[in-house]
Amino acid sequence: EDTRVTKKLLDKYGITKSTMSYHAQSKLSKTDKIFELLEEGKNLALVSDAGTPGISDPGAMLVSQIKERFND
Numbered sequence: 755e756d757t758r759v760t761k762k763l764l765d766k767y768g769i770t771k772s773t774m775s776y777h778a779q780s781k782l783s784k785t786d787k788i789f790e791l792l793e794e795g796k797n798l799a800l801v802s803d804a805g806t807p808g809i810s811d812p813g814a815m816l817v818s819q820i821k822e823r824f825n826d
Contacts, residue, residue: 759803776800778812785816789823 757773764771776784791798800813 756803760801763801776812776816780812785819788816789820792820792824 757775760773764773774784774787776788788798800816802811802813
């Protein structure tokens with residue numbers, strides 16, 4: 755969600771990876787980019803900074819879409 759919050763966590767553990775925000779108002783192009791990265795074999799992490807991670811936040815819809823697309 756908020757890459758500034760995620761960056762604090764990554765910095766604490768010395769992780770230097772790029773981040774991309776994803777929230778309820780994310781455009782289809784962001785979902786397409788995520789699918790593209792997964793199809794390239796990239797490892798991605800979904801980080802939630804509020805709510806019940808992956809259930810009551812926008813990540814739930816993203817995870818559902820990924821499951822549908824890659825489990826067929």
